[in-house]
Amino acid sequence: MCPPDDLNAEARRHAERFQRVREAHQTELAEDYVELIAHLIEETGEARVVDLAGWLGVTNATVNNTIQRLQRDGLVTTKPYRSIFLTDAGRELAEQSRKRHDIVREFLIALGVDSQTADIDAEGIEHHVSSATLKAFAKFVNKARRST
Amino acid sequence: MCPPDDLNAEARRHAERFQRVREAHQTELAEDYVELIAHLIEETGEARVVDLAGWLGVTNATVNNTIQRLQRDGLVTTKPYRSIFLTDAGRELAEQSRKRHDIVREFLIALGVDSQTADIDAEGIEHHVSSATLKAFAKFVNKARRST
DNA sequence: ACAACATCTTAGCAAGGGCTAAATTTAGGT
DNA sequence: ACCTAAATTTAGCCCTTGCTAAGATGTTGT
Ligand SMILES: [Mn+2]
Ligand SMILES: [Mn+2]
Ligand SMILES: [Mn+2]
Ligand SMILES: [Mn+2]
Numbered sequence: 001m002c003p004p005d006d007l008n009a010e011a012r013r014h015a016e017r018f019q020r021v022r023e024a025h026q027t028e029l030a031e032d033y034v035e036l037i038a039h040l041i042e043e044t045g046e047a048r049v050v051d052l053a054g055w056l057g058v059t060n061a062t063v064n065n066t067i068q069r070l071q072r073d074g075l076v077t078t079k080p081y082r083s084i085f086l087t088d089a090g091r092e093l094a095e096q097s098r099k100r101h102d103i104v105r106e107f108l109i110a111l112g113v114d115s116q117t118a119d120i121d122a123e124g125i126e127h128h129v130s131s132a133t134l135k136a137f138a139k140f141v142n143k144a145r146r147s148t
Numbered sequence: 149m150c151p152p153d154d155l156n157a158e159a160r161r162h163a164e165r166f167q168r169v170r171e172a173h174q175t176e177l178a179e180d181y182v183e184l185i186a187h188l189i190e191e192t193g194e195a196r197v198v199d200l201a202g203w204l205g206v207t208n209a210t211v212n213n214t215i216q217r218l219q220r221d222g223l224v225t226t227k228p229y230r231s232i233f234l235t236d237a238g239r240e241l242a243e244q245s246r247k248r249h250d251i252v253r254e255f256l257i258a259l260g261v262d263s264q265t266a267d268i269d270a271e272g273i274e275h276h277v278s279s280a281t282l283k284a285f286a287k288f289v290n291k292a293r294r295s296t
Numbered sequence: 297a298c299a300a301c302a303t304c305t306t307a308g309c310a311a312g313g314g315c316t317a318a319a320t321t322t323a324g325g326t
Numbered sequence: 327a328c329c330t331a332a333a334t335t336t337a338g339c340c341c342t343t344g345c346t347a348a349g350a351t352g353t354t355g356t
Contacts (some may be wrong), residue, residue, distance in 0.1 A: 050334085056162075121277060227337095299356090303350100304350080307347090309345080310345080311344085313340105319335080
């Protein structure tokens with residue numbers, strides 16, 4: 001009789017969107033860590049706890065805890081009192097994250113955002129950009145590049 | 149003698165960006181809650197725990213916990229077994245969040261992202277968009293609107 | 297009025313992600 | 327070689343954000 005609850009359907013869609021955001025939040029930290037670890041290894045030859053702490057703005061103890069979780073999840077390998085290495089899965093995630101991060105940052109700059117703000121905002125936005133949106137970002141960047 | 153550690157300066161900037169993201173994560177949930185509460189009050193006359201739970205995809209108990217924190221932080225008022233009201237601060241945050249959320253969603257659509265993806269991605273991106281970037285988004289939306 | 301049902305609350309649990317302080321181990325300088 | 331400083335790890339704490347299960351309170355139909 002009553003219109004079969006469209007309201008409920010909207011609520012369900014809304015709830016699904018939230019679940020996506022919650023999932024993204026669970027993987028963010030891992031993405032940022034492996035991306036940074038890959039960067040440090042490339043630039044300096046190794047990734048040490050103290051360096052990660054400095055680059056992330058957290059304490060050594062916090063890095064240590066997180067690294068243990070990453071190891072549990074198969075993204076890094078460590079030996080006691082030694083520096084940190086990426087597994088194949090870790091390297092792959094790092095590479096993906098780096099590419100996505102770069103596109104988001106370049107996109108913001110192409111849009112007219114100053115590069116310092118782009119750096120800041122990209123660090124958060126990157127984790128919530130679906131592949132469809134990322135494609136749209138990349139397209140915009142390329143178009144802007146061609147037209148200059 | 150050596151170039152005064154530019155490496156360290158880059159690390160410091162990186163760390164600051166991370167601190168920003170961590171701060172954003174602390175306010176996200178509050179923003180989404182008050183935005184939804186305002187919406188429910190406007191549409192249905194009241195915001196009840198069970199409705200919030202349905203719209204957010206979490207349990208009643210979780211909503212209850214979060215609402216207590218929001219009350220502690222001066223964003224909502226509640227009386228036992230009654231529905232939820234926004235304080236002035238809560239209403240203001242809700243309004244701000246709604247506007248920003250709308251701009252982000254419209255921006256993604258204007259960029260060519262399908263509306264369903266835009267809905268999903270905007271829910272996460274909104275919390276990491278600075279006022280400078282938001283301004284750039286709004287400008288792009290207006291330009292796209294005029295040119296159609 | 298009151299039974300049944302819905303809603304709200306509480307209690308108790310877990311994981312994530314921060315911190316400080318105190319070991320422990322490694323690495324350097326003399 | 328050894329003493330010291332730096333780096334890593336551990337232990338113990340806190341808050342957030344989720345859950346389930348059970349109790350308390352409101353609401354509604356008969
Ligand atoms: Mn990144
Ligand atoms: Mn990031
Ligand atoms: Mn929102
Ligand atoms: Mn949101």
